[in-house]
Amino acid sequence: MKTMSEQGVKLGWGFLTAEIEEDALLLDCRGEEAFAVSTIRGAYSAASIRKAHGSGPNSMLKLSGFVKSIQKLAEDKKSVLIFDEGMGMFAGKMAWVLKSAGMKNVMILGRRFSDLDSSDLGPGKEVLLEQELKSPINFRGIVPISHVQTNLTRVQLVDVRSPEEYEGTLPRLVTPEPGSRCGRIPGSVNYDWRLIYDEAGNIRSRVEVGRELRAAGLIPERPTILYDFNGARASMMAFLFQECNYRHVEVFLGSWMEWRKTRLPAQNARIWNP
Known part of the structure:
Protein backbone atom coordinates (compact mmCIF):
# COMPACT_ATOMS: atom_id res chain seq x y z
CA MET A 1 0.00 0.00 0.00
CA LYS A 2 1.34 3.41 -0.83
CA THR A 3 1.41 6.31 1.61
CA MET A 4 -1.30 8.87 0.92
CA SER A 5 -0.47 12.56 0.83
CA GLU A 6 -2.55 15.30 2.42
CA GLN A 7 -3.81 16.50 -0.98
CA GLY A 8 -4.78 19.88 0.40
CA VAL A 9 -6.38 18.59 3.61
CA LYS A 10 -5.76 21.04 6.43
CA LEU A 11 -5.32 19.12 9.67
CA GLY A 12 -4.00 21.17 12.58
CA TRP A 13 -5.08 18.57 15.14
CA GLY A 14 -2.75 16.10 16.81
CA PHE A 15 -5.23 13.20 16.68
CA LEU A 16 -5.77 13.44 12.90
CA THR A 17 -3.47 12.26 10.13
CA ALA A 18 -3.79 12.17 6.34
CA GLU A 19 -1.20 9.42 5.96
CA ILE A 20 -1.64 5.67 6.11
CA GLU A 21 1.48 3.99 7.44
CA GLU A 22 2.46 0.59 6.09
CA ASP A 23 2.60 -1.04 9.53
CA ALA A 24 -0.50 0.54 11.05
CA LEU A 25 -3.43 -1.49 12.38
CA LEU A 26 -6.39 -0.24 10.32
CA LEU A 27 -9.87 -0.16 11.88
CA ASP A 28 -12.93 0.55 9.75
CA CYS A 29 -15.80 1.93 11.87
CA ARG A 30 -18.34 2.08 9.06
CA GLY A 31 -21.15 -0.46 8.91
CA GLU A 32 -20.35 -4.07 8.04
CA GLU A 33 -22.18 -3.87 4.70
CA ALA A 34 -20.07 -0.94 3.51
CA PHE A 35 -16.94 -2.69 4.80
CA ALA A 36 -17.74 -5.86 2.84
CA VAL A 37 -18.02 -3.90 -0.40
CA SER A 38 -14.86 -1.82 -0.04
CA THR A 39 -12.32 -0.82 2.59
CA ILE A 40 -8.64 0.08 2.86
CA ARG A 41 -6.65 -3.05 2.12
CA GLY A 42 -5.74 -4.89 5.31
CA ALA A 43 -8.34 -3.12 7.46
CA TYR A 44 -10.49 -4.90 10.02
CA SER A 45 -14.15 -4.13 10.54
CA ALA A 46 -14.69 -2.41 13.89
CA ALA A 47 -18.42 -1.94 13.29
CA SER A 48 -19.20 -3.14 16.83
CA ILE A 49 -18.22 0.30 18.09
CA ARG A 50 -21.45 1.58 16.54
CA LYS A 51 -23.43 -0.23 19.22
CA ALA A 52 -24.61 1.71 22.26
CA HIS A 53 -22.65 1.08 25.46
CA GLY A 54 -24.01 1.90 28.89
CA SER A 55 -22.44 1.78 32.35
CA GLY A 56 -23.82 -1.64 33.27
CA PRO A 57 -21.47 -4.59 33.86
CA ASN A 58 -22.61 -6.56 30.80
CA SER A 59 -22.16 -3.58 28.49
CA MET A 60 -18.72 -2.76 29.86
CA LEU A 61 -17.62 -6.39 29.59
CA LYS A 62 -18.63 -6.47 25.93
CA LEU A 63 -16.78 -3.24 25.25
CA SER A 64 -13.73 -4.52 27.14
CA GLY A 65 -13.74 -7.77 25.16
CA PHE A 66 -13.87 -5.81 21.93
CA VAL A 67 -10.91 -3.67 23.01
CA LYS A 68 -8.93 -6.76 24.08
CA SER A 69 -9.29 -8.12 20.54
CA ILE A 70 -7.84 -4.89 19.17
CA GLN A 71 -5.03 -4.78 21.72
CA LYS A 72 -3.94 -8.25 20.68
CA LEU A 73 -3.85 -7.30 16.99
CA ALA A 74 -1.94 -4.10 17.78
CA GLU A 75 0.90 -5.83 19.64
CA ASP A 76 3.19 -5.91 16.60
CA LYS A 77 1.97 -2.68 15.01
CA LYS A 78 3.55 0.75 15.20
CA SER A 79 0.24 2.60 15.38
CA VAL A 80 -3.54 2.28 15.12
CA LEU A 81 -5.38 4.20 12.40
CA ILE A 82 -9.14 4.53 12.63
CA PHE A 83 -11.57 5.71 9.97
CA ASP A 84 -15.25 5.92 9.11
CA GLU A 85 -17.01 7.92 6.39
CA GLY A 86 -14.83 10.91 7.25
CA MET A 87 -13.63 12.23 10.64
CA GLY A 88 -16.97 11.24 12.13
CA MET A 89 -18.37 10.24 15.47
CA PHE A 90 -17.78 6.48 15.30
CA ALA A 91 -14.10 6.88 14.48
CA GLY A 92 -13.98 9.32 17.37
CA LYS A 93 -15.67 6.89 19.73
CA MET A 94 -13.32 4.06 18.77
CA ALA A 95 -10.26 6.27 19.21
CA TRP A 96 -11.39 7.63 22.59
CA VAL A 97 -12.21 4.15 23.89
CA LEU A 98 -8.79 2.82 22.88
CA LYS A 99 -7.04 5.84 24.36
CA SER A 100 -9.02 5.43 27.58
CA ALA A 101 -7.86 1.80 27.68
CA GLY A 102 -4.25 3.02 27.67
CA MET A 103 -3.35 2.41 24.03
CA LYS A 104 -0.77 4.71 22.44
CA ASN A 105 -0.32 6.09 18.92
CA VAL A 106 -4.03 5.98 18.13
CA MET A 107 -4.96 8.27 15.23
CA ILE A 108 -8.04 9.12 13.16
CA LEU A 109 -7.77 9.37 9.38
CA GLY A 110 -8.30 13.03 8.51
CA ARG A 111 -9.83 12.35 5.10
CA ARG A 112 -13.19 11.27 3.76
CA PHE A 113 -13.39 7.66 2.69
CA SER A 114 -14.89 8.68 -0.64
CA ASP A 115 -11.72 10.67 -1.43
CA LEU A 116 -9.33 7.73 -1.03
CA ASP A 117 -7.46 6.30 -4.02
CA SER A 118 -9.35 3.31 -5.42
CA SER A 119 -6.07 1.45 -5.91
CA ASP A 120 -5.71 1.24 -2.13
CA LEU A 121 -9.16 -0.26 -1.61
CA GLY A 122 -10.55 -3.77 -1.78
CA PRO A 123 -13.39 -5.92 -0.40
CA GLY A 124 -13.38 -6.25 3.37
CA LYS A 125 -12.81 -9.69 4.88
CA GLU A 126 -12.03 -9.75 8.60
CA VAL A 127 -14.56 -8.60 11.20
CA LEU A 128 -13.36 -8.07 14.76
CA LEU A 129 -15.13 -10.15 17.39
CA GLU A 130 -15.37 -9.64 21.12
CA GLN A 131 -13.36 -11.72 23.58
CA GLU A 132 -14.95 -13.14 26.71
CA LEU A 133 -13.59 -11.48 29.85
CA LYS A 134 -14.12 -12.08 33.57
CA SER A 135 -13.60 -8.45 34.52
CA PRO A 136 -13.85 -5.18 32.55
CA ILE A 137 -11.02 -2.90 31.56
CA ASN A 138 -10.54 0.24 33.65
CA PHE A 139 -11.28 2.92 31.06
CA ARG A 140 -9.70 6.19 32.12
CA GLY A 141 -11.52 8.97 30.33
Whole structure:
Protein backbone atom coordinates (compact mmCIF):
# COMPACT_ATOMS: atom_id res chain seq x y z
CA MET A 1 0.00 0.00 0.00
CA LYS A 2 1.34 3.41 -0.83
CA THR A 3 1.41 6.31 1.61
CA MET A 4 -1.30 8.87 0.92
CA SER A 5 -0.47 12.56 0.83
CA GLU A 6 -2.55 15.30 2.42
CA GLN A 7 -3.81 16.50 -0.98
CA GLY A 8 -4.78 19.88 0.40
CA VAL A 9 -6.38 18.59 3.61
CA LYS A 10 -5.76 21.04 6.43
CA LEU A 11 -5.32 19.12 9.67
CA GLY A 12 -4.00 21.17 12.58
CA TRP A 13 -5.08 18.57 15.14
CA GLY A 14 -2.75 16.10 16.81
CA PHE A 15 -5.23 13.20 16.68
CA LEU A 16 -5.77 13.44 12.90
CA THR A 17 -3.47 12.26 10.13
CA ALA A 18 -3.79 12.17 6.34
CA GLU A 19 -1.20 9.42 5.96
CA ILE A 20 -1.64 5.67 6.11
CA GLU A 21 1.48 3.99 7.44
CA GLU A 22 2.46 0.59 6.09
CA ASP A 23 2.60 -1.04 9.53
CA ALA A 24 -0.50 0.54 11.05
CA LEU A 25 -3.43 -1.49 12.38
CA LEU A 26 -6.39 -0.24 10.32
CA LEU A 27 -9.87 -0.16 11.88
CA ASP A 28 -12.93 0.55 9.75
CA CYS A 29 -15.80 1.93 11.87
CA ARG A 30 -18.34 2.08 9.06
CA GLY A 31 -21.15 -0.46 8.91
CA GLU A 32 -20.35 -4.07 8.04
CA GLU A 33 -22.18 -3.87 4.70
CA ALA A 34 -20.07 -0.94 3.51
CA PHE A 35 -16.94 -2.69 4.80
CA ALA A 36 -17.74 -5.86 2.84
CA VAL A 37 -18.02 -3.90 -0.40
CA SER A 38 -14.86 -1.82 -0.04
CA THR A 39 -12.32 -0.82 2.59
CA ILE A 40 -8.64 0.08 2.86
CA ARG A 41 -6.65 -3.05 2.12
CA GLY A 42 -5.74 -4.89 5.31
CA ALA A 43 -8.34 -3.12 7.46
CA TYR A 44 -10.49 -4.90 10.02
CA SER A 45 -14.15 -4.13 10.54
CA ALA A 46 -14.69 -2.41 13.89
CA ALA A 47 -18.42 -1.94 13.29
CA SER A 48 -19.20 -3.14 16.83
CA ILE A 49 -18.22 0.30 18.09
CA ARG A 50 -21.45 1.58 16.54
CA LYS A 51 -23.43 -0.23 19.22
CA ALA A 52 -24.61 1.71 22.26
CA HIS A 53 -22.65 1.08 25.46
CA GLY A 54 -24.01 1.90 28.89
CA SER A 55 -22.44 1.78 32.35
CA GLY A 56 -23.82 -1.64 33.27
CA PRO A 57 -21.47 -4.59 33.86
CA ASN A 58 -22.61 -6.56 30.80
CA SER A 59 -22.16 -3.58 28.49
CA MET A 60 -18.72 -2.76 29.86
CA LEU A 61 -17.62 -6.39 29.59
CA LYS A 62 -18.63 -6.47 25.93
CA LEU A 63 -16.78 -3.24 25.25
CA SER A 64 -13.73 -4.52 27.14
CA GLY A 65 -13.74 -7.77 25.16
CA PHE A 66 -13.87 -5.81 21.93
CA VAL A 67 -10.91 -3.67 23.01
CA LYS A 68 -8.93 -6.76 24.08
CA SER A 69 -9.29 -8.12 20.54
CA ILE A 70 -7.84 -4.89 19.17
CA GLN A 71 -5.03 -4.78 21.72
CA LYS A 72 -3.94 -8.25 20.68
CA LEU A 73 -3.85 -7.30 16.99
CA ALA A 74 -1.94 -4.10 17.78
CA GLU A 75 0.90 -5.83 19.64
CA ASP A 76 3.19 -5.91 16.60
CA LYS A 77 1.97 -2.68 15.01
CA LYS A 78 3.55 0.75 15.20
CA SER A 79 0.24 2.60 15.38
CA VAL A 80 -3.54 2.28 15.12
CA LEU A 81 -5.38 4.20 12.40
CA ILE A 82 -9.14 4.53 12.63
CA PHE A 83 -11.57 5.71 9.97
CA ASP A 84 -15.25 5.92 9.11
CA GLU A 85 -17.01 7.92 6.39
CA GLY A 86 -14.83 10.91 7.25
CA MET A 87 -13.63 12.23 10.64
CA GLY A 88 -16.97 11.24 12.13
CA MET A 89 -18.37 10.24 15.47
CA PHE A 90 -17.78 6.48 15.30
CA ALA A 91 -14.10 6.88 14.48
CA GLY A 92 -13.98 9.32 17.37
CA LYS A 93 -15.67 6.89 19.73
CA MET A 94 -13.32 4.06 18.77
CA ALA A 95 -10.26 6.27 19.21
CA TRP A 96 -11.39 7.63 22.59
CA VAL A 97 -12.21 4.15 23.89
CA LEU A 98 -8.79 2.82 22.88
CA LYS A 99 -7.04 5.84 24.36
CA SER A 100 -9.02 5.43 27.58
CA ALA A 101 -7.86 1.80 27.68
CA GLY A 102 -4.25 3.02 27.67
CA MET A 103 -3.35 2.41 24.03
CA LYS A 104 -0.77 4.71 22.44
CA ASN A 105 -0.32 6.09 18.92
CA VAL A 106 -4.03 5.98 18.13
CA MET A 107 -4.96 8.27 15.23
CA ILE A 108 -8.04 9.12 13.16
CA LEU A 109 -7.77 9.37 9.38
CA GLY A 110 -8.30 13.03 8.51
CA ARG A 111 -9.83 12.35 5.10
CA ARG A 112 -13.19 11.27 3.76
CA PHE A 113 -13.39 7.66 2.69
CA SER A 114 -14.89 8.68 -0.64
CA ASP A 115 -11.72 10.67 -1.43
CA LEU A 116 -9.33 7.73 -1.03
CA ASP A 117 -7.46 6.30 -4.02
CA SER A 118 -9.35 3.31 -5.42
CA SER A 119 -6.07 1.45 -5.91
CA ASP A 120 -5.71 1.24 -2.13
CA LEU A 121 -9.16 -0.26 -1.61
CA GLY A 122 -10.55 -3.77 -1.78
CA PRO A 123 -13.39 -5.92 -0.40
CA GLY A 124 -13.38 -6.25 3.37
CA LYS A 125 -12.81 -9.69 4.88
CA GLU A 126 -12.03 -9.75 8.60
CA VAL A 127 -14.56 -8.60 11.20
CA LEU A 128 -13.36 -8.07 14.76
CA LEU A 129 -15.13 -10.15 17.39
CA GLU A 130 -15.37 -9.64 21.12
CA GLN A 131 -13.36 -11.72 23.58
CA GLU A 132 -14.95 -13.14 26.71
CA LEU A 133 -13.59 -11.48 29.85
CA LYS A 134 -14.12 -12.08 33.57
CA SER A 135 -13.60 -8.45 34.52
CA PRO A 136 -13.85 -5.18 32.55
CA ILE A 137 -11.02 -2.90 31.56
CA ASN A 138 -10.54 0.24 33.65
CA PHE A 139 -11.28 2.92 31.06
CA ARG A 140 -9.70 6.19 32.12
CA GLY A 141 -11.52 8.97 30.33
CA ILE A 142 -14.91 7.23 30.43
CA VAL A 143 -17.21 7.72 33.42
CA PRO A 144 -20.26 5.72 34.54
CA ILE A 145 -23.70 7.14 35.23
CA SER A 146 -23.07 7.02 38.99
CA HIS A 147 -20.10 9.37 38.61
CA VAL A 148 -22.19 11.86 36.62
CA GLN A 149 -25.00 11.67 39.16
CA THR A 150 -22.78 12.42 42.15
CA ASN A 151 -20.77 15.17 40.43
CA LEU A 152 -23.47 17.20 38.68
CA THR A 153 -22.62 20.37 40.62
CA ARG A 154 -18.86 19.81 40.60
CA VAL A 155 -18.15 19.51 36.88
CA GLN A 156 -18.74 21.32 33.62
CA LEU A 157 -21.32 19.08 31.95
CA VAL A 158 -21.51 19.63 28.19
CA ASP A 159 -24.31 18.27 25.99
CA VAL A 160 -22.95 18.14 22.43
CA ARG A 161 -26.21 17.13 20.77
CA SER A 162 -28.24 19.35 18.45
CA PRO A 163 -30.28 22.22 19.98
CA GLU A 164 -33.46 20.25 19.18
CA GLU A 165 -32.29 17.33 21.30
CA TYR A 166 -31.03 19.61 24.05
CA GLU A 167 -34.32 21.53 24.22
CA GLY A 168 -36.32 18.31 24.33
CA THR A 169 -38.14 18.60 21.00
CA LEU A 170 -36.41 15.47 19.62
CA PRO A 171 -35.22 12.36 21.49
CA ARG A 172 -32.32 11.96 19.04
CA LEU A 173 -31.30 13.66 15.82
CA VAL A 174 -31.22 10.58 13.56
CA THR A 175 -34.12 8.10 13.32
CA PRO A 176 -36.02 9.25 16.42
CA GLU A 177 -38.44 6.64 17.70
CA PRO A 178 -42.02 7.53 18.70
CA GLY A 179 -42.56 7.08 22.41
CA SER A 180 -38.94 7.94 23.25
CA ARG A 181 -38.17 10.23 26.15
CA CYS A 182 -36.72 13.65 25.30
CA GLY A 183 -34.77 15.95 27.59
CA ARG A 184 -31.34 16.64 29.01
CA ILE A 185 -29.27 16.06 32.11
CA PRO A 186 -29.83 18.92 34.61
CA GLY A 187 -27.24 21.67 34.56
CA SER A 188 -25.72 20.75 31.21
CA VAL A 189 -24.57 23.36 28.70
CA ASN A 190 -25.19 22.85 24.99
CA TYR A 191 -22.52 22.99 22.29
CA ASP A 192 -23.70 21.48 18.99
CA TRP A 193 -20.96 19.14 17.76
CA ARG A 194 -21.78 19.97 14.12
CA LEU A 195 -20.17 23.37 14.64
CA ILE A 196 -16.71 21.77 14.51
CA TYR A 197 -17.07 21.00 10.77
CA ASP A 198 -16.80 23.35 7.81
CA GLU A 199 -19.01 23.19 4.72
CA ALA A 200 -16.72 20.59 3.11
CA GLY A 201 -17.03 18.27 6.11
CA ASN A 202 -13.52 18.90 7.44
CA ILE A 203 -12.84 19.69 11.07
CA ARG A 204 -12.19 23.40 11.50
CA SER A 205 -8.97 24.83 12.91
CA ARG A 206 -8.01 24.49 16.54
CA VAL A 207 -7.91 28.28 16.88
CA GLU A 208 -11.49 28.65 15.63
CA VAL A 209 -12.91 25.81 17.72
CA GLY A 210 -11.03 26.89 20.85
CA ARG A 211 -12.29 30.45 20.48
CA GLU A 212 -15.89 29.26 20.13
CA LEU A 213 -15.69 26.94 23.13
CA ARG A 214 -14.54 29.81 25.32
CA ALA A 215 -17.16 32.14 23.83
CA ALA A 216 -19.78 29.57 24.86
CA GLY A 217 -18.66 30.06 28.47
CA LEU A 218 -16.81 26.74 28.74
CA ILE A 219 -13.88 27.08 31.14
CA PRO A 220 -10.64 25.18 30.39
CA GLU A 221 -9.68 24.85 34.05
CA ARG A 222 -12.90 23.11 35.13
CA PRO A 223 -13.31 19.31 35.03
CA THR A 224 -15.45 18.58 31.96
CA ILE A 225 -17.79 15.68 31.19
CA LEU A 226 -19.21 15.38 27.67
CA TYR A 227 -22.32 13.48 26.63
CA ASP A 228 -24.77 13.17 23.72
CA PHE A 229 -27.24 10.37 22.93
CA ASN A 230 -24.94 7.34 22.92
CA GLY A 231 -21.44 8.73 23.53
CA ALA A 232 -20.16 8.78 19.95
CA ARG A 233 -20.34 12.52 19.22
CA ALA A 234 -19.06 13.25 22.73
CA SER A 235 -16.02 11.04 22.17
CA MET A 236 -14.96 12.94 19.06
CA MET A 237 -15.51 16.23 20.89
CA ALA A 238 -13.34 15.03 23.78
CA PHE A 239 -10.27 15.08 21.53
CA LEU A 240 -10.99 18.66 20.50
CA PHE A 241 -11.53 19.80 24.08
CA GLN A 242 -8.23 18.23 25.11
CA GLU A 243 -6.27 19.83 22.30
CA CYS A 244 -7.89 23.19 23.07
CA ASN A 245 -6.22 22.89 26.48
CA TYR A 246 -9.19 21.77 28.55
CA ARG A 247 -7.39 20.09 31.40
CA HIS A 248 -9.61 17.26 32.64
CA VAL A 249 -11.94 15.83 29.98
CA GLU A 250 -14.09 12.72 30.34
CA VAL A 251 -16.96 11.13 28.39
CA PHE A 252 -20.20 9.75 29.79
CA LEU A 253 -20.49 6.95 27.24
CA GLY A 254 -24.01 5.92 28.25
CA SER A 255 -25.15 9.52 27.70
CA TRP A 256 -28.84 10.42 27.34
CA MET A 257 -29.67 6.91 26.09
CA GLU A 258 -28.82 5.56 29.56
CA TRP A 259 -29.93 8.52 31.66
CA ARG A 260 -33.44 8.64 30.15
CA LYS A 261 -34.17 5.07 31.32
CA THR A 262 -33.64 5.94 34.99
CA ARG A 263 -35.62 7.93 37.55
CA LEU A 264 -32.88 10.52 37.77
CA PRO A 265 -33.98 14.15 37.27
CA ALA A 266 -34.13 15.56 33.76
CA GLN A 267 -34.83 18.96 32.28
CA ASN A 268 -37.35 19.50 29.45
CA ALA A 269 -38.43 15.88 29.86
CA ARG A 270 -41.27 14.72 27.63
CA ILE A 271 -42.33 11.80 25.45
CA TRP A 272 -41.90 12.33 21.73
CA ASN A 273 -44.80 11.48 19.45
CA PRO A 274 -44.66 13.05 15.94
